[in-house]
């Protein structure tokens with residue numbers, strides 16, 4: 140959507156007569172986005188895909204069987220650092236976790252041969268999650284913007300399906316102050332200002348860039364030495380929403396990123412629910428009053444569908460290209476349940492056949 144808007148702006152800046160040419164370029168480059176931006180509520184375009192919910196793929200069933208007991212583990216996480224309510228200085232936040240519970244052999248680890256394995260999903264604010272495999276060393280969140288933040292974590296299987304037991308999900312709220320030396324002006328020994336780093340940083344991150352250029356925003360300090368711990372550089376500033384941790388919270392997990400080959404046959408939607416049960420969940424039915432939350436999703440701004448039991452679903456029928464997936468927590472009447480902006484999340488994914 141941002142890309143489309145940017146391109147429209149670019150069109151307007153050139154010649155009005157060139158608009159037609161620009162918009163055909165736009166369709167060619169980002170068909171899914173252009174369609175979504177033009178008419179989110181309209182019927183699907185001719186090239187639109189028809190998605191169908193299918194059962195858990197055989198490939199995943201096989202992996203579950205190979206894992207045996209481990210798949211029914213109840214891993215619990217504790218956020219050791221940062222501490223709840225902490226104020227941290229410097230732009231790097233180190234996340235330390237403690238894993239316990241009935242693990243049945245569950246251990247985060249990346250298999251070097253397959254690049255897969257159990258891992259923890261780490262979510263700064265309401266950004267896409269990052270995978271954390273080696274709990275033996277802290278996970279670094281780098282270039283974190285000044286201000287209030289949240290981190291949410293939960294254990295995941297190699298195919299990114301989250302564990303949903305009590306104690307698996309944890310959240311911490313903290314504040315970053317100053318952002319370390321990077322946010323301060325560079326000064327000479329006399330105290331005279333030589334470079335206003337804060338202003339420079341703002342200029343770098345302010346323009347909305349197409350996804351393909353987003354990496355060029357990375358500061359030069361990002362070049363990764365071999366021994367750098369697992370982590371994630373945040374090129375775009377992000378801060379927390381005004382989240383009430385005692386209220387219903389939907390945490391978007393999957394889908395995310397790029398899907399290729401076999402992985403495009405069936406793509407999983409998966410999420411974490413806190414302080415909320417869905418209308419179809421057995422425990423929810425017997426509560427007084429009955430629980431009436433639903434999870435609504437739509438792809439490419441198309442027809443809204445509902446997930447009424449908390450669990451992953453798999454969708455088949457994806458066409459190659461970019462797609463948006465929107466996930467929302469709603470009440471029985473379909474009204475969005477607001478919580479700091481986190482309960483309505485749209486992600487873009489790329490499907491490469």
Ligand SMILES: [Cu+2]
Nearest residue numbers: 260270295299
């Ligand atoms: Cu994952």
